[in-house]
Amino acid sequence: MHTPQYEFLSGAETHYFESPERREAILNFLRSHPDMFEVTEYFEDFGYQPIKRVHKKDFLEYLETAYEEWIAEGGHPNGVLPATIPHHKLARLGRLKASNCLAKSGQYCFDLSAVITKNTFKSAWNAAQITLTAAKELVRIGEEYEMNVTDGSSRENPPGLYALVRPPGHHAQSDLCGGYCFLNNVAIATQWLIDQPELKRKDGGLKKIVILDIDFHHGNGTQEIFYTTSNPLYISLHSDDDYPYFTGSEIERGEGEGLGFNINLPLPKATTDDDYVEALEKLIQEHIIPYKADYVIVSLGVDTFKDDPIAGFLVTSEGYPRIGNAIRKIGLPTLFVQEGGYCIEMLGINVGGILSGFLG
Ligand code: Q9C
Ligand code: ZN
Structure with a gap:
């Protein structure tokens, strides 16, 4: 339902890389391996409440109404894009209220790649609800697993x-x-799991979650949302010199109660399969195992792939099963959630590689 027609890449108009074909490619791959994967299209609607635990009310109202307002104001039908972004060197007290959609588009967006089309809110809503449905199922399979351990x-x-x-x-x-x-999606599902009152550890405490972000880009959103809390532990491996440029350094370690629970590992563009697996295994040993979590949620981007059109380390299709296997060795019930990855022809194999590596 979310189908922007174009975006800008280094100033040039180009097709929208985050396209519906991405889903088709991955789904086709999973469906063609029924021996390994069971596919279900069912999902439950958890309503607004779990989304409001993560996102601000005015932002949600904006996302829901932006396209209609945009069109009413004479905006281009491709969708909503910012005009003026309130940069900290520009914004001054006294003129912070955005009156129309063109103004709000800058208040609520930090770049030019999140185009809001007619059904973007509905599509993002469903993505969050699907992730919540998976989180609920994670509890069930986790309990089953515990009983057998x-x-x-x-x-x-x-x-x-x-x-x-x-x-x-x-x-x-x-x-x-x-x-x-x-x-x-990952933050909403994580917060929902932490919020479940009947879900407790044996010591009576709340369930602990590790978010492992293996997308090529730093997850600035997830970092910001959980920056001041010790649960979840957020860990990200990403490029040291790419989008979103201004977040993701090792010195961003969390604040207050969250200090030490935000771990960034920026890696060079020349990162190979061996380099990546070695870095991941080190993070698992030094940070994930000692944290003693109950669940792992993986922000699964495969834009680390060597032929990704907008990103890319030197990771190959042979590297993904190794990455999945390293995650398996953590030994915890794990929810993988799709993030980036734009080499359509290899998306299925690469995502499937991570998942099959996890299955062992
Ligand atoms: N030169 C995800 O992978 N445009 N988002 C970057 C690169 C935006 C990536 C341009 C990339 C966003 C989820
Ligand atoms: Zn990415």
Whole structure:
């Protein structure tokens, strides 16, 4: 339902890379391997409440009404794009109220790649609800798993789920869209899990979650949303010299209670399969295992692929099963949620590679 016709890449008009074909490519691959994957299209609607736990009310109202207002104001039908972004060097007290959609488009968006079309809100809403449905299912398969864990050895076969959603979410902040993202699917599902009153650890505490973000780009949205809390632990591996440019350094470690629970690992463009797996395994040993989480939620981007048209380390299709296998070795019930990845021809194989590597 979310189908912008174009975006800008280095100033040039180009097709919209975050396209509906991405979903088709991945779905076709999963459906053609019924021995490995069981596909279901069912999802539940959890309403506004879990979305409001992560995103601000005025931002949600904006997303829901923007396109209609935009058209009424004479905006181009391709969709809503910002005119003036209230940069901190520009904004002055006393003139902070955006009256029309053209003004709001800058207030609630940080770049030119999150185009709001007629059904963008509906599409982002469904992506969030699908991710929530998967989170609820994660609880169920997690409980089943716990019941069967009698000795340490059974920890070697953790259960997993994958939410095939778009638009993606990890760039969306509490009141900003950007980077093809509108609602932060992973953050919404994570907060929902933490909020479930009947869901407790054996020691009576809340369930603990690790968000592992393996998209090529830094998840500035997820980082912002959980920056001041110790649950979840947010860990991201991403390019040290690419979009979104101004977040993702190692010195961003969280604040207050959240200090030490935000871990960024920027990697060079020349990162290979071996480099990536080595970096991931180190993060797992040094940060994920000691955190003693109950669930892992993976922001799964495959724009780390060597032939990705807008991004790309040197990761190959042979690298993805190794990455999935490293995640399997954490030994926890895991929910994978689709983020980026734009090499359509290889999307199915690459996503499938991560998932099959996890299955072992
Ligand atoms: N030169 C995700 O992968 N445009 N978002 C970048 C690069 C925006 C990526 C231009 C890229 C957003 C979810
Ligand atoms: Zn990305």
